[in-house]
Amino acid sequence: MNHQAIALGAALDPASIAIVGASDNKNKVGGRPLDYLKRFGYAGRVYPVNPSRSVVQGQPCFPDIATLPEVPDLAIVAVAGSAVLEAVQACASKGIRAAIILSSGFGETGDLGRRQQAEIAEAAAAAGMRLIGPNSQGLANFSSGAVANFSTMFTQLPPQDGPVAIVSQSGATSAALYTLLRLNGVGVRYVLATGNEADVTVSELALAVAADPAIKLIVVYAESLRDADMLARAAAAAKDRGIPLLMLKAGRSAAGAAAAASHTGALINEDGVVDAFFQRHAIWRATELLDIVNIAPLYLKEIRPRGRNLVVVSNSGSSCVMCADFADGLGLPMAALSATTRGRAGRALASFATCSNPIDVATALLGDSRALGAVLQALADDEAGDLYLISLPVAGDGYDLEQLAEDIASFEKTTGRTVAVSATTAATQEPFRRRGLVTFGSERQALAALDQFTRHLALTASAQAQAQAPAHQRRPLLLPPGTSAFLSEAQSMAVLADAGLPMAAHQVCFDADQAVSAWRGMGAAVAIKACSAELPHKSEHGLVHLNVDGEAAVRRAFEACRQGVQALDIAWDGAIVAKMARGRRELAIGGKMDPVFGPVIMVSDGGKYIEAMPDFVLLIPPFDAAAARAAIGALRVAPLFAGVRGEPPMDVDAICAAMVTVASIMQQNADTVASIDLNPVIVGCAGDGIVIADALIERRLPDGSAAHAFLPLNAVTEEVAQ
Incomplete structure (x- = not known):
């Protein structure tokens, strides 16, 4: 492992942290990280630094970096913009491996801010110190309590260590993703915000968290990408470990690009090329935050379907119809169930139920809470299905939700098939979620997630095949x-x-006689085009003549090309006489x-x-x-x-x-x-x-x-x- 990677590892899991600009006020940028480190159980050593205080939040405070009793692994810089350079230089002189700059007012503000940002980055680089930011919300590692971050959302929704890593240029977006995932019951280990990326980028942090064996899903938000090789390495590392990499890349439109430039000072990438790069490296490009949040539980199940053939079971005929329509629009084929399967399912249901796919169980679940389990048993022996949607839009009084949830969970466990449940209310969803079933509020949501999930798997397989191609x-x-x-x-x-x-077939000619000879040799109509290294675009100057046939016509076209180039006052490299293809x-x-x-x-x-x-x-x-x-x-x-x-x-x-x-x-x-x-x-x-x-x-x-x-x-x- 090289020095840079070691320094970055120290930033993600530091044994000791200094806070430059530490504040007694827990709601200030310099006060919140100190509060969080205590609140979330950080066991390492913490050194507040503030020349005007001897104690901060009950802890001894040091006047400057030089007086610290040891060299911390990480420094948090939370001082006014004008004092940042001096603080970074002091950290570098002390030998600190990494620093997070929470201060703003740099590259996102214009030319002067960019120059100041470059000066800070140069000071850190000269000492081999890694820099996160400036204009960063900070880093958070909830497995160790190393929360060097000032997001307010960590007090609104208490952290829970989990298998997801969030890496974002934007602090606000990282907090929004954290919030939505936690509301969805998903634990998050890392919330990492890079800000203006004077040094460390989202790509490098994505590569770093891919090495953590506890991580099962990486989510990245970026406004610009300037280290494609590093992102490709991160994607390869994620693929090697079977970790899906989802990315929300903003700045698709001209308006979005302009907004990104004012937000993080981002350079904007050409969007079609970004899409092609993601496709090549099996990075799924999401269009909004909910695309990521809704599908995360599917990825975290670690069940990987063989294909995209869908089976729908519902207690609503209209839901069956709509699901078939939604699936068709997404290109999800409805599985063709065998006659045996349909017969077994029919015997478990009332005579008015529909046993083809989609399977409409109608009101059978009201009279027999085990009817769904019997249908699922019939489906378990049929290899036609890869994906299963159990849609329960109506499931109030009279429905044994616990039994239904138990039967679906048993089917998923025994078959290893990919199952999604849709139910309209939170109360209806609760028994299914409690048993670890992936649950959605609507059939459309569920099918969109299944579609994305299987397309991403196929994309990953394709990218791996291309990587192995000679x-x-x-x-x-x-x-x-x-x-x-x-x-x-x-x-x-x-x-x-x-x-x-x-x-x-073509010939370069420098006089009309050569052009006529070339035409005769080709024995058919030709194209005659002016040729010059100074003339990449000939058509717009009228210097392309098509379907030229006959000696007189060839001579006229050749002369027109020669005179046209002469009129443009550029080098004349002859005329091309080409056989019309x-x-x-x-x-x-x-x-x-x-x-x-x-x-x-x-x-x-x-x-x-x-x-x-x-x-x-x-x-x-x-x-x-x-x-x-x-x-x-x-x-x-x-x-x-x-x-x-x-x-x-x-x-x-x-x-x-x-x-x-x-x-x-x-x-x-x-x-x-x-x-x-x-x-x-x-x-x-x-x-x-x-x-x-x-x-x-x-x-x-x-x-x-x-x-x-x-x-x-x-x-x-x-x-x-x-």
């Missing part, structure tokens, strides 16, 4: 010498053809280097409406052909690939192969290639392959950046009508 080794691209931001189209096509991508569909494939997440690959529908009606999917490499196929299947146009109305299927295998090749190229040429754009990619029938009619490579500048904010999905770079 890497595609290719030799580095040999880019032609030059300092231009882009290669010309001809250069790009030559380089990528050498890497194994199928380029359209024909196929079934035009797609686009692109790759770019994201400054945080590294290579990102895009596949999208093509054609001239690509920007007006975007239809794309992003992937983070490495991935194999199976993952590429799954991504292509998510496009809106995907049903066309199989062929419709008697059409033959398209060559999806060739598309997948090109995507894997582009991903490999981007990974292995990260130092030299900023982006690749293949557009259009013309797809033929199955077995006919694809033809790339246009290509563009952007160099990576010496400082590692791109020449411009290239993103194929919303900045299509070339003509698409070939």
